[in-house]
Amino acid sequence: MTIQNSLPIKRPSRAGNLADGVYQALRRAIIEQALAPGTKLPEDSVGESFGVSRTVVRSVLGRLTVEGLVSQQPNKRAAVASPSIGEARGVFQVRRGLERTVIETLAGRLTLAQAEKLRTHVAAEEQAQNRDGPESIRLAGEFHALLADMTGNELLIRYVAEVTSRCSLILALYGRPHSSECAVNEHQMIIDALVRGDEATAVRIMDEHLMAVATRGLLDLKPARERDLKDLLSGYRAAAK
Incomplete structure (x- = not known):
């Protein structure tokens, strides 16, 4: 008698795919300077910009924080990092x-x-x-x-x-x-x-x-021009799909 392997095949979850798409898009927005250093990244606004939940946004911001592209402090909103x-x-x-x-x-x-x-x-x-x-x-x-x-x-x-x-x-x-x-x-x-x-x-x-x-x-600091976060991210939403 043949014994078949009953272990389920693990496939990437939809949430995982969404998070990876948002991560890639947000990372590119930072590197391409659409999001200037110091730009606030509230979870609700970022989530609305990409049509995802705050849970997805939180995981993405965590990844970007590990990479040094985002800074997060207790009881404060995440922001694009501003290294000294x-x-x-x-x-x-x-x-x-x-x-x-x-x-x-x-x-x-x-x-x-x-x-x-x-x-x-x-x-x-x-x-x-x-x-x-x-x-x-x-x-x-x-x-x-x-x-x-x-x-x-x-x-x-x-x-x-x-x-x-x-x-x-x-x-x-x-x-x-x-x-x-x-x-x-x-x-x-x-x-x-x-x-x-x-x-x-x-x-x-x-x-x-x-x-x-x-x-x-490594020259003088350039002041960032204030713009609406959703407007800044509008061109990156399609890339996150």
């Missing part, structure tokens, strides 16, 4: 160490398909460079996340994604317009060095690149 200059410098310092490890892992080991994927991304950065500041910052961060993905190291991938998101938030807070202008050329140089297997050059370029981004970005 000291915290910002610390984030960039940690990022330099992580990305050095990425470079050391990839130098001389990139496949042709991976190199082509990176160059395609850089082409998208070039198109966005003079068109839209927030998009340029987002694409620049995604280049570094893409490099980390190619290492196959899950822990490194997670940490680089988190620290890159925090740096995008820092640039939104302290950076002048087009504070990452020369990043496209630097990204191409990093790809070329990795393909050649020139680890020392790739490490040097990456380190100089991140130091330059930090220097260009």
Whole structure:
């Protein structure tokens, strides 16, 4: 007699899918500077903006808090994080160490398909460079996340994604317009060095690149213009479905 496995197959719940969609949309709204640092994120308003419950919003805000993109204090509303200059410098310092490890892992080991994927991304950065500041910052961060993905190291991938998101938030807070202008050329140089297997050059370029981004970005605080939260999030609702 055949004994069948009666254990139920676990499938993602609808609530889980909703939460992930709202998380991705809200995270992108922060990184693209639609939501400025310090913007209040009341659960009811965010929930109404995306058509989800406060329970879903609470879980999403918790994830974003762990990533450092949202700040929450007891008995206070959540808000988009506003890191201090000291915290910002610390984030960039940690990022330099992580990305050095990425470079050391990839130098001389990139496949042709991976190199082509990176160059395609850089082409998208070039198109966005003079068109839209927030998009340029987002694409620049995604280049570094893409490099980390190619290492196959899950822990490194997670940490680089988190620290890159925090740096995008820092640039939104302290950076002048087009504070990452020369990043496209630097990204191409990093790809070329990795393909050649020139680890020392790739490490040097990456380190100089991140130091330059930090220097260009850590400037005076820019006051945020007050706008209605629902209006700010209206363009991101479709992406959460």
